[in-house]
Amino acid sequence: MPEKKVWNEKMETLGREEIERVRLRKLRKQLKYGYTHSEFYRRKFDEVGFRPDEIKTWEDFRKIPLLMDKEDERQSQKESIERFGHPFGIHLCCPPEKIVMAKTTGGTTGLPTFSYSFTQHDVDRWNEGTARGYWLAGLRPGDRVLFCFPLSGGWAGSIVKTPLQVMGILCLDIGAETPLEKIVEYAKVTWPNVLMSTPSFAEGLIEAYPKLTGKPVSELGIKKLLLSGEPGVAIPSIRKRMEEAFLGRWNDYLMINSEGFSSSCSADEYQGLHEVALDLTIWSDDLIDPDTKKPIEVKDGAIGEGLITSLDREGLPLIKYKLGDVIQVFTKSCECGYPGPGNRIKHIGRLADRLWVEGVSVFPIAVRDVVTSFIPRVTGAMRIVLTEPPPNITPPLKIKVEQGLGTEQMQLPDLAREIEERMFQLYQIRSKVEFVPPEALGRVTKKTPLFEEQYR
Ligand SMILES: [Zn+2]
Known part of the structure; x- marks a missing residue:
């Protein structure tokens, strides 16, 4: 038997129109379910003046402002600990006894969040969405x-x-x-x-x-x-x-706050992450402007924050949840031939990491992209040096860069100029590059930091 092309041949090969019908049906059900099963969502919906049964079309749904972010999630958990003696939050839509898997995230500062808390139904749903991404990324039995x-x-x-x-x-x-x-x-x-x-x-x-x-x-x-x-x-x-x-x-693949099932594909050139479970999550199709928080049109190349809304989730559905990540959306079909109609997504950066240099915004990842485009003349390791608390930076933006193994000392001034010029061409930002020897920035097995916070 020939190997199957996708993990779920039924759901991943539906056309855009068909999948939109499925989504709208599931969406209306999820909104109603959230409203009737949790005090949190009832309160939130009442605050913004929407009733779930008024949401009949996709356009109606997009008009609802965002309802929730990480801080709301923490507050919701605090309230449920105090009032009900469980940590899952008052946005929990089922009896707490139905939660069979509970994983916390973060927890280095403040109360950890229990976003990955699943009923058995939600475990199966999670496995399904994640397996689709793993399959697209090439994993096999x-x-x-x-x-x-x-x-x-x-x-x-x-x-x-x-x-x-x-x-x-x-x-x-x-x-x-x-x-x-x-x-x-x-x-x-x-x-x-x-x-x-x-x-x-x-x-x-x-x-x-x-x-x-x-x-x-x-x-x-x-x-x-x-x-x-x-x-x-x-x-x-x-x-x-x-x-x-x-x-x-x-x-690469992404799992974000227990939703947003996605993976990159077999295309030779990187094409971003394909959304593989449109029937389980809404993400890149509900895009808002990072500053005004108003909906923006989802078209090829659009950049914004995606709001997460779960579909078919029993325990802790997210509705209009803001993650704080800025993404770029690609709507054109991909050369890899993946049949799913979902968008492709490129992660631009955490909104909290965004810097402003003389009124121009830039994400640290973009700075890193510029530096790494000079490999092998640089090693690729770099830090943005902050001498004052972000986000406002007095120019030039200071960048510490490891010189490449074969790069001679005398070549460094020209190389610095080249990197600074590229930064200006691409982002209209004045920068100042300072070189350090290879491996001087150290190597870590966790996440490599992007900043050196000298102001602390
Ligand atoms: Zn692809």
């Missing part, structure tokens, strides 16, 4: 995944593992906090063919493996790289370096 995210044993572990299990894939989870030599030892007896980690971790493994074993990292036989949580895959020079080291292929 029989694969063995070395799972090396920070806190693998904690929140990240089980939510990744259950969809893999459903697909018939073995998840070998070992936290990224484990010393690298232990991870290498473990990999050498389990022989994974997939690595799931941050790009920073994979880069660390490329450097450490030869030092520990005397062999290149490609010896491990990892052919599929599912790296996410940081940019990089869209930058040809970084992607090439990664793929050549492992002799494998790099795809």
Whole structure:
């Protein structure tokens, strides 16, 4: 039997019109369900003056302003702890006893959020949406995944593992906090063919493996790289370096606040993340302006914040939830031939990280993209140096950049000028590049920071 092209051949091959019919039906049901089953949504809907049964069309829905962000989620949880003695929030739409999986995120500051809290129905829904993305990214039954995210044993572990299990894939989870030599030892007896980690971790493994074993990292036989949580895959020079080291292929995927099922595809050039579960989540089709918070038209190349609305979720549905991430949306079909009618999405950055330089806005990821386009004359590692609290920066924007291994001292002034000119051409921002030797910025196995906060 020929291999199936997508995970769910029924839902992922529906045309746009058909899927929109399914979505509208599910959306109206979800809105009504949220309103009748949770005090939180009843309160929110009443505040903005909408009643779910008034929402009959997609246009009606888009007029509803955003209802919720991370802070509302925390407040909702606080209230349910105080009043009902459970941490899931007053936006919970079912009895708390029905929650069978509860994973917290964050938690370094303040109350952790319980966004990944699922009823059995929601676990199945989560597995379904996630498996579609993994399939598009190239995972297949029989694969063995070395799972090396920070806190693998904690929140990240089980939510990744259950969809893999459903697909018939073995998840070998070992936290990224484990010393690298232990991870290498473990990999050498389990022989994974997939690595799931941050790009920073994979880069660390490329450097450490030869030092520990005397062999290149490609010896491990990892052919599929599912790296996410940081940019990089869209930058040809970084992607090439990664793929050549492992002799494998790099795809990325995203799971955001328990929704937004998406993955990159097999196209040679990076095309963004395909939305693979239009029947389970609304995301990029509900785009708002990051500043005015008003709806903006979803057309090819549009940039904005996507509001998340769950479909068919029982426990903790999100309705008009603002994540604080700015995305770019692509509506034209992709060369990979993925049949689903969903948009493609490129992550532009966290709104909270946005800087303003003389009235011009720029995301740190955009600065990083400029620097990394100069690889191999630079290593790709960089920091934006903040001498005053963001977001307003007095120009020039200071950028610390690691020079490349083969770059001579005398070449640096010209290289600095080139990078500064590119920054100006692309973003009309004055910058000042300062070089440091290769590896001077250190290497981390978690997420590499974008800022050096000197003002603190
Ligand atoms: Zn594609």
